[in-house]
Amino acid sequence: MSEGSKARYSFGGDDHLFVELDKEMSLTANFKAMAITTVLEQAKIPGLIDICPANASYQVRFDPLEVPPTDLLVELQRIEGEVGDATGFDLDTTIVEVPVLYNDPWTNETLLRFRSHHQDPDATDLEYAARINGFDSVDSFIEAHSGAPWFTSMVGFVAGLPFLFQMVPRDKQLQVPKYLRPRTDTPKQTIGYGGCFTAIYSVRGAGGYQMFGITPGPIYDPTQQHPDFEEFMVFFKPGTIAKFEPIDRALYDAYSAQVEAKEFRFKQRPVKFSLGEFQADPDAYNAALLEVLHGS
Amino acid sequence: MGVRVVKPGMATTVQDLGRPGYYRVGIPPSGALDQYSSLAANLLVGNDDAAAVLECTYLGPQIHFEAPAVAAVTGADLPPLLNGQARPTWESFAVAEGDVLSFDYLEGGARAYIAVSGGFEVPRVLGSRSTYTLGQMGGVEGRVLAEGDWIDVGDTAGATPGRVVPESLRTAHPKHREIRVMMGLFDHRLTRSGRRTFLGTEWRLTPVADRTGFRYQGAELEFEERDPPFGAGSDPSNIVDAPYPIGSIQVPGGIEPIVLHRDAVSGGGYVMVATVIGADMDLVGQSAPNNTIRFAEVDLETALEARRDRSRRIEQLRTAVAS
CATH class of the missing domain: 3.30.1360.40 (Gyrase A; domain 2)
Known part of the structure; x- marks a missing residue:
């Protein structure tokens, strides 16, 4: 030791x-x-x-x-x-862009059904999260959530569900408690939040995380019918880096049509992650990561 | 060759030895909750250890055989009926084409295992035929059996009816058991009194008992006060989300301990205070609601000796059934 x-x-x-x-x-x-x-x-x-x-x-x-x-x-x-x-250790991983329809109709419909389980029954999950983290609007909270990238720190609870930790200093971490009592329902591919973690629900089911939005892209495919799942049924691996990209309803519907046609692919690039280099200058390192993602 | 499900019973699934190696991405081992009984069923009908069986919970299914076979039922005391006529448990019997296997009411235990010669042949997923319903994977379309399902059965050559597991090698089903555990994981978060309560209480199994976990009632455990570490959550029973061992016992809010089984959620944010030893996991799988248990603390050496005892018992079972 x-x-x-x-x-x-x-x-x-x-x-x-x-x-x-x-x-x-x-x-x-x-x-x-x-x-x-x-x-x-x-x-x-x-x-x-x-x-x-x-x-x-x-x-x-x-x-x-x-x-x-x-x-x-x-x-x-x-x-x-x-x-x-572990500062001398480099991780070969991937960076992936996850399109998110924040404030979507499906998680909003779900959260209204479970208001009695929530700390703040008169607000939506996003309004509550923005307020307790000191943001003046839901939009500025979404900006923080979708700004810096996230590191997949664990995969589990159920098959293929990633826990993601934002790659920012402690004082910039968003923190939101889980629901007071868990819900019995959460839509598939909900972007959830509990403690200091974002979770993406891989399947529909029970859950206690706050609900912020939904991604059109499947992240778990046990029958391996979608193109991103040719090799394995789970998309997120421990160490996968994710960038959330806010999208509007029109783009959500366009991506959903691609999913329906089994043509949707997440935008992703291979990348090497070094903790030492990240810690030396997180902002510059994150900017370089995003260049890898958006470069040709 | 195959069988048609006439009535599915309650939560009947295809299971085998399980699907180890994928827990790191949240896919639990699955497989029969009572591995000893499912092995016995396979041995009785001349199958390999890895052949798939049906795991029936509380209420048996009704199954129509479309070809002759040899079948056996082990595990819970769930009396088999062939065309309405009683058949023994822990003993292989012949089934003719067109016969219907059904069951009388449960008399003890929780899970019965049906093996047929040749094994139930659903497609393998990640090397196993086991059903994992939360992940919609394995078995018949990743779900519990439904009325009208067809399940293929493998080649039945070489099976003989009338093989018997001797009484001494059958699993008994008392309504109260001691389940051996090793304390550890986050047990330091319990106060001295919380620990005494955990080991001293007679815990009653609630109806919330399935392949994922078994939830008990009986007392409230006291935790040490603390300043929550960053990311852990404010309740004294919260931790930074961590992996859950199969058999680990978590205590959300200090009440109602949950023993995770082979379809475990692979991790989460609740303190675990102990883990059921490997040798006693089969017995947890045979607990029915309202059965009571006491957790008995053992050390690593005792747990390993219990595991070796179980291996010896399995060798005796193989010898006894083969003769």
């Missing part, structure tokens, strides 16, 4: 090892989880079944009759020491 490590190792039964890298959410903690799990994937340790990077933690599932749990613990601590603060 590295000097001053905040990591906490705990067995989840006899076949999981859970590692909390930090109690708090930060890009640093998340990137460390990405780096450690990437090294762990490459190590190909026999008996490892699942390696799951998460926001500020990670978890492995293993067969304890194949790999002794205490040996595995020692190995994970060794890798943590090797990775250190």
